[in-house]
Amino acid sequence: MQPERQNPFTFIVRLWREKSDDESIWRGSVERVQSGERAYFQGMAKIKDAIVRMLGDSSREEDDNSET
DSSP states (O other): OOOOOOOOOOEEEEEEEEEOSSOEEEEEEEEETTTOOEEEEESTTHHHHHHHHHHHHHHHHHHHHHTO
16 A cells, blocks of 8 residues: 655755853754745754644644635
C-alpha cells in the first residue's frame, strides 16, 4: 500500500548567532517557500514552534480551498 502523496512543504531555515559582552544567542528565521511567509525566532527550540505554526496555517488554507 502506497502512502497518499500530498503537496510537499518546503522551508528555508536561516540561523545565526549574536554575541553580546558575556553571552551568545541563537536567532533565526523560517520561511515557507510556497507562501513566502516568514517567522523569526530566538533560541534553537523555537524552530519547531515556527514550523508547526506555519503548518497549522496551511491546513486552514486547505480547508478554505476545499469549500470552493
